[in-house]
Each structure stands twice: as structure tokens, then as C-alpha cells.
Amino acid sequence: MSKYMVNLKINNIPIAVEEGTTILDAAKRLNFHIPTLCNHPDLSVAGNCRVCVVEVKGARLLAASCATPVSEGMEVFTNSEKVRIARKHVVELLLSEHNADCTKCFKNGHCELQELASEYRYGDHIFIDLVPFKHKYLDISSPSITKDTSKCIRCQRCVRTCAELQAVSALAVVHKGNHQTISTFMDKPMNDVVCTNCGQCINRCPTGALYERNYIEDVWNAIYNPNKFVVVQTAPATRVAVGEDLGLEPGHRVTGKMVAALKKMGFNKVLDTDFTADLTIMEEGTELLTRLKKALVDKDETVKLPMMTSCSPGWIKFQEHMFPDLLPNLSTCKSPQQMFGSLAKTYYADKINIKAENMIVVSIMPCTAKKFECNRPEMRDSGFKDVDYVLTTRELAMMIKQAGIEFDKLEDQHYDSILGESTGAAVIFGATGGVMEAALRTAYEIVTGKEVPFANLEIKPVRGMDGVKEASIKIKGAKPEWSFLEGVEMNVAVAHGLTNAKILMEAVESGKTNYHFIEIMGCPGGCIGGGGQPIPTSPEIRRKRAEAIYEEDAGMPIRKSHENPEVVEVYKDYLGHPCGHQSHELLHTHYVERKRY
Amino acid sequence: MEQKQLKRVDLIFEWDEKNTPIQVLDKTLQKTPDAIILEMIDSGLKGRGGAGFPTGLKWKFTRNEDSEVKYVICNADEGEPGTFKDREILDRVPEKIFTGMAICAYVIGAKEGYIYLRAEYNFLLKSLQQKLDKFNQQLKERQIDFSIYLRSGSGAYVCGEESALFESMEGKRGEPRNKPPYPTVAGYNSKPTVINNVETLVYTCEICRMGAEKFKALGTSDSRGSKVFSVSGDTTKPGIYELELGMPLKDFIDEFGDDDAKAVQVGGASGHCVPRKKFNDTIIGFEGIPTGGSMMIFNSSRSMYNVLHDYLEFFTEESCGQCTPCRVGCQQLLKGIEAVKKGERPPTYLEDLKKLTLTMKIAAKCGLGQSVANPFISIVDNFKEEIIY
Numbered sequence: 001m002s003k004y005m006v007n008l009k010i011n012n013i014p015i016a017v018e019e020g021t022t023i024l025d026a027a028k029r030l031n032f033h034i035p036t037l038c039n040h041p042d043l044s045v046a047g048n049c050r051v052c053v054v055e056v057k058g059a060r061l062l063a064a065s066c067a068t069p070v071s072e073g074m075e076v077f078t079n080s081e082k083v084r085i086a087r088k089h090v091v092e093l094l095l096s097e098h099n100a101d102c103t104k105c106f107k108n109g110h111c112e113l114q115e116l117a118s119e120y121r122y123g124d125h126i127f128i129d130l131v132p133f134k135h136k137y138l139d140i141s142s143p144s145i146t147k148d149t150s151k152c153i154r155c156q157r158c159v160r161t162c163a164e165l166q167a168v169s170a171l172a173v174v175h176k177g178n179h180q181t182i183s184t185f186m187d188k189p190m191n192d193v194v195c196t197n198c199g200q201c202i203n204r205c206p207t208g209a210l211y212e213r214n215y216i217e218d219v220w221n222a223i224y225n226p227n228k229f230v231v232v233q234t235a236p237a238t239r240v241a242v243g244e245d246l247g248l249e250p251g252h253r254v255t256g257k258m259v260a261a262l263k264k265m266g267f268n269k270v271l272d273t274d275f276t277a278d279l280t281i282m283e284e285g286t287e288l289l290t291r292l293k294k295a296l297v298d299k300d301e302t303v304k305l306p307m308m309t310s311c312s313p314g315w316i317k318f319q320e321h322m323f324p325d326l327l328p329n330l331s332t333c334k335s336p337q338q339m340f341g342s343l344a345k346t347y348y349a350d351k352i353n354i355k356a357e358n359m360i361v362v363s364i365m366p367c368t369a370k371k372f373e374c375n376r377p378e379m380r381d382s383g384f385k386d387v388d389y390v391l392t393t394r395e396l397a398m399m400i401k402q403a404g405i406e407f408d409k410l411e412d413q414h415y416d417s418i419l420g421e422s423t424g425a426a427v428i429f430g431a432t433g434g435v436m437e438a439a440l441r442t443a444y445e446i447v448t449g450k451e452v453p454f455a456n457l458e459i460k461p462v463r464g465m466d467g468v469k470e471a472s473i474k475i476k477g478a479k480p481e482w483s484f485l486e487g488v489e490m491n492v493a494v495a496h497g498l499t500n501a502k503i504l505m506e507a508v509e510s511g512k513t514n515y516h517f518i519e520i521m522g523c524p525g526g527c528i529g530g531g532g533q534p535i536p537t538s539p540e541i542r543r544k545r546a547e548a549i550y551e552e553d554a555g556m557p558i559r560k561s562h563e564n565p566e567v568v569e570v571y572k573d574y575l576g577h578p579c580g581h582q583s584h585e586l587l588h589t590h591y592v593e594r595k596r597y
Numbered sequence: 598m599e600q601k602q603l604k605r606v607d608l609i610f611e612w613d614e615k616n617t618p619i620q621v622l623d624k625t626l627q628k629t630p631d632a633i634i635l636e637m638i639d640s641g642l643k644g645r646g647g648a649g650f651p652t653g654l655k656w657k658f659t660r661n662e663d664s665e666v667k668y669v670i671c672n673a674d675e676g677e678p679g680t681f682k683d684r685e686i687l688d689r690v691p692e693k694i695f696t697g698m699a700i701c702a703y704v705i706g707a708k709e710g711y712i713y714l715r716a717e718y719n720f721l722l723k724s725l726q727q728k729l730d731k732f733n734q735q736l737k738e739r740q741i742d743f744s745i746y747l748r749s750g751s752g753a754y755v756c757g758e759e760s761a762l763f764e765s766m767e768g769k770r771g772e773p774r775n776k777p778p779y780p781t782v783a784g785y786n787s788k789p790t791v792i793n794n795v796e797t798l799v800y801t802c803e804i805c806r807m808g809a810e811k812f813k814a815l816g817t818s819d820s821r822g823s824k825v826f827s828v829s830g831d832t833t834k835p836g837i838y839e840l841e842l843g844m845p846l847k848d849f850i851d852e853f854g855d856d857d858a859k860a861v862q863v864g865g866a867s868g869h870c871v872p873r874k875k876f877n878d879t880i881i882g883f884e885g886i887p888t889g890g891s892m893m894i895f896n897s898s899r900s901m902y903n904v905l906h907d908y909l910e911f912f913t914e915e916s917c918g919q920c921t922p923c924r925v926g927c928q929q930l931l932k933g934i935e936a937v938k939k940g941e942r943p944p945t946y947l948e949d950l951k952k953l954t955l956t957m958k959i960a961a962k963c964g965l966g967q968s969v970a971n972p973f974i975s976i977v978d979n980f981k982e983e984i985i986y
Contacts, residue, residue, distance in 0.1 A: 048777040048919040053960050061967070064958045082959065086922075087955040126949050130925070156919065173770060173918070174752060178928050180918025218927045220684035464769035 023054055023076055035087070037094075037206050038155035039066040040319065041538040042524065044164060049155050050090050055080045056372075060470070062086055090118055096127040098207065099150035106146075107208035107541050110535055113153060114118055114207075116529065119276060141189030141211055143375045144197035145366040152182055152209035158201035165455035167499040168318065170195035182209075185597050188573045194321045194596050196498065196524045198314035199368030199392075199557055212368050213345055215389040216399055218578060222360040222389070223266045230360045231348075233340045233419075233454040235526035236274055237366040237430030238393045240548035244534035244541075245397030246407040251544030255553055256412020261400045262364075263413060269352075272415045275341065276336040276424030277429045277438070279570070280311065281561035283587055284333045284435075285443040286578035288517055289482070297484045304328040306493075306508065306515035307461040309435050311335045314371035314522030314531070316591065318498050323505045324593040332588040336429065337370055338379050340419070341386030347574045349421055356384055366430070366530030369522065378589045380462040392532025421566040422553070424457075424559030431546040432460035432496035432526035433469060435517040442562045447475055447482040463550070465525060465543065467500035468493060470515075477521050491509015492517045497524040531580060599817040600880060602845035603852055606815060606823035608803050609796065609839050612687055618696035619735055625805040629703040637801065641821030642811035646672060646757075646794030647864060647889030648964065652801060654916075655791055658781035659705040662789035669701045670766075670785060670792040674750050674757040676715055677865035678890030678911060682825040685837045687714070687721055690799065695732040697798030700805060700894050701791050702743040705919040708949050710745040711785070713762050716752040734779055756914035759784070759792045761917065772917045773963035788843040796825055796890070800966050801972060817843035820882030825891060830862075831855050831896035846871055846879040849892065857896040860979070865891035867968035870901075871973040901980035905934060909919040916965060922957045923966025929953060930973060934984055942984045947977050 005016045010027050017026045022045075026032050038049035047067030054065045057075035061158045062082065075081060096116060102108050111340060119533050133152055139147040154173075159182060161169045170193050174183045183191040202210045221232050241253040262270045294300040310316060310331040319326060334342070340363070367390075373379065374387035391399070400407055414420070425441055428434030430516040435457045444452045452459060452473065461471035470493050479488040495504045501520045507513050523529045525542035528549060558564060575582045615626075625633060628826045637653030644650045659667060673695055684953035686694065698710045712729075714721065726747060733744050748766055752755050758767045760774035763785045784790025793801075800822060804812050810896040816822045820842035829835050832853045840849075850858050862870050863879075865888045871879050871886065879885055893906060909931040916923045933950045936942040976986055 045775065046919075048962065050921050050960050051960070060959070064775065064962070069777070085952070086956045088962040089926075089953055090921050090960065093921050096929065097925050113924050119746070126946075128936060130928055130932070153921075154924065175771075176755070176918045177912075177914040177924065178918075179914075181926060182918075499693070522643065537647040 003010055006072050008070050008072070008076065010076045012538055017070055021070050023063060023068050023070055024052055025067065026070050026573040027076070027078055033452070034065050034078050035119070036066055037112060037116070037153065040156060040157050042165060042204065043160040044155060044161065046156055049094070049153070051087060053083060053086050054078045055083050062286060066376050082290075088122060089118065091120060092122055092125065092127055093124065093152045097130045098153055099131045099148070100376050100477065105208040106211045106214065107153070111208060112206035129154050139190050141191035142195065142372070143191070144371040145190055145195065145199060146211050146213050147203065148209050149181055151207045153204060153207055154180060154182065156182070157204040157206065158182060158210055161200045161204045164499065165200055165301045166196065166198060168194055168196055168498060168500040171201060189460060192440065194211055196314040196317040196321070197369035198374040198498065200523060202368065203537045204533055208505070212395065213371060213391050214395055215371075216395050219362055219389050219391060219399070224361070227358060228360045229268050229358055230266075230352045230362060231269045231271060232262055232342055232362045232364060233271050233273045233337070234262070234364040234550065235337065235366055235430070236277060236427050236529060237530060237533070237545070238364050238396065240420065240430065240528060240545045240552070241366060241533045242393050242397050243407070248408070250541045251548045252286055253415060253548045254407075256414070257410040259415055260410040260413040261403075261405050261407060262594050264405055265399060267362070269416045270343075271325075271340070271419040272422050273336045273340055274426035274429070275419045275564070276339040277337055277426035278423055278561035278564040278567045279587070280333055280336050281425060281438050281442050281566060282571070282578045283583055284309065284331050285439050285446065287331055287333065288439070289443060289446065290579060292516065293484065304397055306513075307331055308516045309519045311429065311435055312369070312520060312522040313367070314360045314369035315498065315501060315520045317372070317594070318423045318501065318522060319505075320591055320594040321510070321596055322502065326505060326508065327591045329508075329591065330591055334379070334587055334589045335370075335373065337390070338363065338373065338386055338589070341379065341589045343570070344419065345382035345384055345386060346586060347570065350417065356382055358383060360388045361386065363387050364393065364396045366527045368392060368531040370532075376493070381586050388432070394400065394532060394534060397534070405501065418569070421564055423561055423564050424556035426564075427552045427556065428549055429525045429570050430465070431549045432465070432521050433519065434526060434549070435493050436462045436492055439517070440560055441452045441560045444475070445475065445560065445562065447479065447485055448477045449479055450477060456554075460581070461493070462494050462519075465539065465546075467497065468495045469502055490517070491515045492519070494519045496521040496526050498522055598841070599619060599884070600845055601817060601841050602711070603844045603848035606667060606839045606841055608691075608823060609686060611800050612690070613806065618692040618802055619732075620697045621802055621806045622699055623739070624719060625700050626703055627827055631731070633700065633704050633805070633878060635842075636809045640804045640812045642800055642804060643820070644794055645796035645800065645824060645889065647677065647867075647887065649883050649887050652793065652797055655690060655781060655793070656704050659789045664789050665836065666786070667705050667706045667707040668756045668785045668790040670757065670762070670787060670790055671698055671710070671712040671714050671795055671798055672757065672762060672792055673718065673795050674715040674762060675718070675795070676754040676757045677867065677889050677891055678908075679829050679862065679865045680825045682837050682876045682890045684718055685722070686693055686795050686799060686825070687692055687718065687725060688857070691725055691728050692732060693799040693802045694703075694795055695729065696792070697800075698745055698801040699736060699741065699743055699752065700701060700801060701793070701798070704880060705789070705791055705869040706743075707791075708718055708742050710743065711748050711766065711929055712745060713748050713766060714752060714757075716750045722747065722749065752926045753917070755917045755963070755965055758965060759962070760776060762792065767843075772919050775911070775962070777912060794889075812923075815841050817882055817885065819882065819884040825890050826888075827852050827890050828892050828894070830894035831899070832894045832946045833873055843884075845874040847880060850876055850894070853892070855896055858894050859897050859899070860895045860901065862891070862893040862895070862904070862972070864888035864971070866911055867965070867971055869971050870979060872953045872979040901969040901976055901983040902934070902938060905972065905976045905984065906931070912965070912969050920962040920966060922961040923969070926966065927969060930969065944981075947981070947984065951977060
């Protein structure tokens with residue numbers, strides 16, 4: 001259906017826009033800013049906060065500009081007397097039910113309501129404070145997500161995020177009228193419901209009603225403790241995003257500055273999760289090939305295909321709740337974070353002569369689910385808690401500011417060695433399709449001895465922001481030990497965001513697919529869009545971060561995991577071979593079935 | 598202003614043995630849909646649920662939509678405080694409702710109709726279902742491709758708002774939608790839908806029975822026909838009365854009051870409060886004060902503060918809670934008059950609250966929040982002393 005143009009006037013200025021455009025978007029094109037709260041570029045239109053109301057000539061009611069399409073001859077006023085009075089009322093009403101302890105709030109300075117309040121400077125708070133009469137409730141049950149109902153302004157962004165992007169609906173609207181609130185099933189604590197800890201709700205909450213459980217003080221205490229040797233690892237996606245919270249534009253790569261800042265902050269060693277991302281490829285790639293052999297040659301029916309990646313802890317918990325029958329399909333590999341933890345407190349501790357009980361492992365992650373993951377009882381294979389504290393990218397930025405470091409003036413520094421070397425294959429773990437691409441680069445070469453047949457090693461079909469991506473690679477010239485794979489068409493699929501994961505899982509359950517390997521990342525865009533990344537987020541911002549990730553890959557001297565010299569070393573020195581006994585002890589795990597309610 | 602004297606009418610509950618509803622249907626289906634629409638428009642019938650949208654136009658808009666699937670829905674979620682006329686209609690003459698729906702379905706091209714019955718009326722379900730089965734059977738015998746089904750609500754006032762009603766029927770939380778699109782374009786299941794009040798549908802049946810001319814002879818030019826009123830409060834004869842539209846409130850009070858009436862709440866909690874001094878110049882109809890039928894009479898023993906407080910408590914609880922002006926606004930109004938009463942806020946605070954209701958009137962998402970200004974301003978303006986002291 002072809003769209004035709006609609007003519008209208010906004011604040012007396014004529015403009016023609018495509019049919020179906022909202023008043024809000026039309027006004028944006030004329031550089032008229034209309035404030036919004038419940039609106040978000042990733043979500044469906046709600047039109048419920050009413051901050052964005054505008055006057056339409058001849059209409060009895062003000063129109064919510066986010067929810068009202070333009071019409072021919074419409075005359076809109078975005079700042080008329082009626083609009084200003086209504087907007088002032090709406091903001092004041094929101095403030096009256098909001099627990100405005102801004103100076104104590106974790107979101108202080110990052111709160112959209114605060115921004116709006118400071119923009120309008122309403123001095124005469126006329127309305128009665130409703131917060132004291134309310135059911136005030138701080139939920140700190142989850143190791144990942146803190147929920148403070150007293151800060152909630154009922155915009156329902158979190159509810160839409162959880163339902164639309166993640167297909168989880170752990171958060172929902174309950175009750176009505178003055179009792180209406182956002183809650184969980186039967187008002188249970190966050191840790192007791194289907195919440196996957198993905199943190200996407202945090203990324204979209206305009207206020208401090210949802211934020212990560214923060215461990216900043218614990219980490220500072222560890223750093224200051226002379227008896228502790230504090231090791232920090234940084235995930236691939238943090239290096240293209242942390243700059244956003246430190247005054248830089250989205251898409252800036254700040255790897256070297258981030259390393260320098262961590263060293264200045266006093267961490268004893270600054271190491272890289274990318275190292276264990278490469279290790280994951282070795283383990284997961286080998287596991288895949290072993291599964292294929294068992295299924296295709298040995299006809300072992302207990303072996304489940306397609307194999308699915310296990311790097312994303314939000315995705316893992318989703319699968320444990322929603323598709324427990326498919327748990328055997330999950331790779332048994334731990335996530336790179338947890339591989340790092342168990343290796344750090346065994347192999348690495350030995351190497352540098354530090355007692356594991358004196359070592360603290362801190363992770364900088366784009367993720368809130370990692371906070372839950374490091375607390376899983378399975379994650380103690382070193383004999384200790386493998387990873388002690390997980391900080392989000394946002395928490396890291398806060399600590400850098402607290403330390404008084406002028407981030408943009410820092411000289412680039414390198415990760416410490418060992419456990420600091422990585423490849424381009426590891427970096428792209430941060431974007432959707434990255435694990436798949438890295439795995440194929442290695443697996444194809446193991447089987448054929450040749451590089452994947454894609455220009456510049458870039459496997460374009462698995463890149464990009466399509467919700468579900470598919471690709472096939474035909475194996476040609478397999479080595480003798482892999483001859484059963486000769487001519488086999490390897491079918492792979494990639495999904496990001498749990499709604500897309502659900503679509504893919506339902507397809508797998510239907511039995512109509514013939515995939516061998518599936519990559520799932522719990523968050524939209526993969527880790528670059530993780531629940532611990534700087535706020536705001538949007539498709540545009542995630543696209544820029546992904547571009548930065550691929551730039552980083554292209555600029556790396558080594559771009560295949562199996563060529564990482566430290567990885568080669570760790571197998572020779574300690575682990576033996578991929579999926580060997582020692583690997584199984586330290587680098588692999590198992591999953592548990594969880595109930596939905 | 599055109600006025601009528603109070604006159605009782607007997608259309609809704611009248612049973613014409615020579616023109617039973619099913620006979621009216623047979624007769625009406627001889628006409629073309631366009632002819633029926635013209636007759637409806639000509640009759641001047643406006644929706645009897647309270648909002649007063651011209652029924653003929655609603656049917657016309659829906660007929661003009663290009664869609665395989667369309668629906669007719671009878672809004673029987675009679676939730677407005679003080680309204681109880683639909684219950685009586687559903688109990689006594691449901692065949693007329695069914696017939697109105699079948700005529701509408703024929704006009705717009707719908708194959709399915711639904712009656713959304715408020716949860717509190719579930720006691721009617723059994724008898725209604727029996728009569729409906731018989732009617733559906735009659736449609737089948739006539740090879741009319743249309744059936745009516747019953748749906749039960751879950752007890753929320755806001756689900757009487759048409760788009761919240763659709764959400765509820767679709768199994769979702771009953772929250773009003775953004776408009777546009779309107780139901781005639783995207784209603785139940787996002788398909789073009791006519792949603793009419795119980796009484797409106799009965800009048801469509803009646804107009805088809807007696808012709809637009811006879812219907813038009815009743816009422817005024819703005820308010821054609823008659824209307825069923827639910828009379829309650831301090832009255833000597835509470836109950837259901839069908840009266841010609843366009844009468845002065847004075848006549849109404851003379852008939853139903855207890856000689857001590859100080860105010861009438863016209864149109865339920867979301868309607869307007871008329872004090873005694875304005876009884877003479879208040880016309881009941883679309884040119885004066887429109888009403889979904891609720892007429893609550895208060896005599897001098899009643900505290901208008903308590904009346905307003907009750908209404909505000911009701912809205913505070915029954916707001917769906919999604920939009921700010923309604924969810925928080927209602928709470929502020931309630932807490933506000935309490936504070937003024939207790940002397941915690943000055944009497945002038947009532948002016949601030951009145952301004953707030955004006956914002957609610959134009960910025961709330963649906964009719965619920967938009968109409969809170971009606972009782973608030975009319976009670977505060979007319980009974981300020983009672984609110985303050």
C-alpha cells in the first residue's frame with residue numbers, strides 16, 4: 001500500500017508528512033520538542049502518561065501526540081496555554097505519587113522525570129504528597145534487579161519490555177485505580193518468579209523504580225583490602241559502550257582507556273573476558289563437532305541437536321523456565337565469565353602464586369543476569385565462588401567518576417597477561433550473531449583445515465539486527481577424521497531478544513527445522529544491548545555499538561579463537577584438550593528445570 | 598429553548614402482539630441496509646448510554662468499512678452508579694435487544710454479535726441464554742447468517758467504556774485504548790464494530806416497528822424520542838420510568854421528589870449535580886443535561902460533601918489506573934476535599950482542584966477521567982459551604 005502525504009500545521013508552520021506519522025514525530029521534524037515519558041522507540045505506543053499532550057484546533061480533547069496520527073488540515077499547538085497547564089498538572093501529579101528522594105536515588109542524574117521536573121522548575125508543588133499513603137515496597141530479593149515501587153510512575157515501559165521484547169511477562173500491571181501498580185505473579189519477590197534477570201526493564205525505566213543491584217561498595221572494599229588480590233575481567237560489549245556514560249557518543253571504542261582506568265582504580269590485574277570467549281569457542285566448537293559425530297556416525301539418539309549456545313545467562317534462565325524439554329540441547333559450556341572465574345582461581349592463581357581464597361574476581365559486564373549467574377550454586381568449581389562480584393557497565397562508569405579519573409584524557413593501556421590476550425572472534429561475542437560467526441570461523445577450519453569461505457572472514461548472513469537470522473555453510477574438503485561431514489550443509493540460526501528466542505524455540509519444538517547449531521542472546525542486539533549497558537538505548541544506539549564491535553574485530557591482528565596464543569598455551573599447560581577431563585571439571589556445567597510459577 | 602412537559606411513554610416494555618420483535622425483524626429485512634440507515638438517521642436517535650452519538654451514523658460508518666469480519670456488540674455493562682434500567686430491559690424484553698442487534702448486523706454485514714453483561718448481572722445469564730438460544734434458532738430457521746453470544750464481565754466500571762470492553766472481551770486487562778482508531782474502524786479484535794447500549798438497541802427495534810416519524814414526534818429537535826430513567830434517592834417512587842425527553846427538571850422533581858429535594862444528580866456519578874434553584878431552567882436532554890438515565894434525588898438531610906466524597910472514592914477505585922490525569926487526579930481530588938474539610942488546606946484550594954479537573958477533562962485518556970469534572974465542579978460550585986464547613 002503506497003503511503004500518501006498529509007498536510008498539517010504545527011505551531012502555524014506547514015509540514016507534509018507520510019500518512020500514519022504521529023504528531024510527535026511530525027513535530028520532531030520541525031524541531032519542536034514535545035516531552036514524553038511512557039513513549040520508547042523499542043516499544044509499542046501506550047499513550048498513558050499524557051505528558052506529550054498537544055492542542056488540536058477544533059478538538060474537544062487534547063491529543064496524546066505519541067498516539068495520535070496526523071490528519072489532513074490538522075492544526076497543532078505544542079505549547080499553547082491549555083497544553084502548558086495540562087502538562088504542568090501531569091508532571092505535578094506524577095511527582096505527587098513519586099518518592100522523590102532524588103539525592104539518594106541510584107538513578108540520580110539519569111532520571112527522565114527528574115529531567116522533566118528540572119526543565120519546568122515548578123516551585124509551587126500544589127498537590128498532596130501521596131507516597132506516604134502508599135504501599136511502599138523495596139524488593140531486593142534478586143541478586144540482579146532491585147525494584148522500588150515508591151519510585152514507579154506507572155508508565156508501563158517495563159511491562160511492555162518484558163512482554164513485547166522478552167516474552168517473559170514477569171512484570172505486569174495489577175489492580176486498578178489508586179491500587180494500580182506494577183508487580184509480579186501473586187506479588188512474589190522478583191527472585192521467585194520467571195524473571196530472567198535480563199535487565200531490559202531497567203534500560204527502559206524512566207525513573208529509579210528499577211535498577212541493578214549494585215556492588216560498587218563491595219568492590220571498593222575489596223580493592224582497599226590489602227589481603228585481597230583483586231582481578232577484574234571485562235566483557236566484549238563493555239568496551240564499546242562505557243564511554244556513553246562518560247560523555248562520549250555511542251559507538252566509541254574505548255578499550256585502552258577502560259583498561260587504563262581500571263588499573264588506576266587499583267585492581268591488581270586487569271584481564272579480559274575475551275580470553276575465555278576464545279576458550280568458549282574451543283570448547284563449544286569441539287562439543288558441537290562431537291555431538292555431530294555422535295548423532296551422524298554413531299547414531300546415538302541421546303545426543304540432542306540442534307545444539308544451542310549457553311553464553312547468555314538471561315537466555316539460560318528463560319530456557320529453564322519456558323522450554324525445559326530443550327535443556328539437553330544447550331551446550332554444557334559455561335559462559336565466558338564463569339570460565340574465567342574458575343580458571344582464575346585455579347590455573348591463574350597457581351601461575352601467579354596467589355592463594356585462591358585471597359583472590360577476588362570482579363567482572364565488568366553489559367549484563368544484569370550475570371549477577372545472578374555468578375551466584376548459581378553450580379558456579380563454584382574452583383572450590384570457591386568463581387566470580388565474586390559482577391558490575392554493570394553503568395556501575396563501572398560510576399566508579400570511574402568516583403575515582404576522579406578524567407576518562408577522555410587517559411592514555412590507552414593493554415590488558416595484563418596472561419588471561420588478557422584475545423582475538424577478533426572473541427570481541428564479536430558482544431553483538432548478536434557474533435558467537436556463531438566466531439564458532440564457524442574455528443569449527444570450519446578444524447574440519448577442513450581451511451578458512452571459512454567468506455570474504456575477510458566476515459560471515460555477513462549472521463550479522464545485523466534481524467530478529468531471527470539463518471545461514472547455511474556447505475563443508476567442502478573435510479579432513480579424513482571429519483570425512484562424515486564432507487558435503488554436509490551446516491544449518492545455523494541466530495536469535496536475539498527472548499521474544500525472538502521463543503519464536504525459534506517453538507519452531508524447533510515443532511520439529512520442522514533442521515538446524516545444527518543455534519545462537520541465542522537474551523537481549524536485543526546481543527550483549528551490546530544488554531541490561532547493564534548505558535541508558536538510554538534504542539535501535540540506533542545499538543546499531544552504532546555493533547558497528548564499533550565489528551570495527552574492533554577488523555582491526556585485531558588475530559581473528560580466530562584457535563589462534564589465540566594464550567588459549568593454545570592453557571591447553572598445553574593445564575587443560576589438555578578441548579572437552580577433556582579438566583575442561584569438564586572447570587569449564588562445563590549443567591542446568592536445572594525451573595517452574596513458571 | 599424548546600421544552601416538553603413530563604410525559605410517560607410506553608415503548609420499551611410494550612409488547613405488541615401484532616408486531617413481535619421477530620416479526621419486526623422479518624419486516625425490516627425486506628428493506629435495504631441503506632434505507633434502514635436513513636431511517637435511523639432520520640429518527641434522530643442518539644446513543645442512550647450517555648455519550649449520545651447518533652446511532653444511524655455509527656451504523657453507516659461501520660457499514661462503509663471494507664472488512665470481511667465485523668461485529669455488533671450490546672453494551673450491557675451497566676455500571677454507572679444510580680443506573681439500573683438495562684437490567685430491567687434485559688430481564689423483560691431481551692428479544693427486542695436481540696432484534697436490534699440482528700437488524701444492525703444485517704445493515705453493517707456482521708455475522709457475530711455479543712452481549713457484554715456486567716458481572717453483577719450474572720443472575721440473568723441463565724434466562725437470557727434460554728431466550729437467546731430460541732432467538733438464534735429463529736435466525737437459523739430464516740437462514741440468517743448471524744448469531745449472538747453472551748459474554749460476562751468481571752466487575753470493573755471502566756469496562757463499560759467501549760474500547761476497554763473490547764480489551765476485556767479479548768481476554769486482556771480492561772484498559773481503554775487510544776483513539777483514533779474508533780470502534781467503527783477497529784473495535785473488537787481490531788475489526789469494525791458497532792457497540793450500542795442495551796436501550797439504544799431496543800429503540801432501533803422500536804423505530805423499525807413504528808417508523809421514524811412516530812419516534813420523532815416525541816422529544817425535542819435535539820433530543821428525539823423517549824428515554825428510560827432510573828429514579829433513586831430521596832423519592833417517593835423509586836424505579837424505572839420511560840419519559841419523553843426535553844422536560845424541565847422541575848417537572849421531574851414535582852413528579853418524583855419528596856417535596857424537600859435540594860439537588861438532583863443527573864447522569865450518575867459522572868453526571869452533573871443540579872441544585873434546587875436551577876430546577877426550572879434545566880432541560881433533561883442533549884440540549885440541557887444529557888443522561889444515561891440515572892436520576893439521584895437528594896433532600897435537605899443529605900450532606901453534599903458526603904455525596905461528592907462517595908463519588909470521588911468511587912472514581913479513585915474504578916479508574917483503570919493507566920493514565921496519569923485520572924489515576925493520580927482522582928486521588929488528589931479525594932485527598933484534596935478531605936484536606937479542605939479538615940482545614941489542612943485553605944478553601945481556595947478548591948479552585949486549584951477545579952483547575953485540575955479541567956485538565957482531567959481534556960487530557961485523560963477516556964470518558965471516565967474526562968467526566969470527573971462534571972460532578973466535582975457542579976457540586977463544589979453549588980454547595981461550597983457544605984464542602985468547606
